Amino acid sequence: xxxxxIRPGRLLAILQLAVAFWLATTSSYLTSAAPPPPxxxxxxxxxxxxxxxxxxxxxxxxx
Numbered sequence: 001x002x003x004x005x006i007r008p009g010r011l012l013a014i015l016q017l018a019v020a021f022w023l024a025t026t027s028s029y030l031t032s033a034a035p036p037p038p039x040x041x042x043x044x045x046x047x048x049x050x051x052x053x054x055x056x057x058x059x060x061x062x063x
Contacts, residue, residue, distance in 0.1 A: 006014075
């Protein structure tokens with residue numbers, strides 16, 4: 001069975017690629033802080049009834 005021969009320069013390049021890939025995939029987990037707290041929303045008040053429309057024009061003449 002033939003042995004796989006890897007030159008030292010190639011081994012270093014493969015190792016560098018592996019470390020770069022590992023750093024790229026885990027750095028977001030290492031540097032990300034906890035998510036910011038949710039922004040409190042203003043209190044929701046019940047909607048006030050709209051004032052009656054002003055009476056004008058033909059309505060004012062009839063009534």
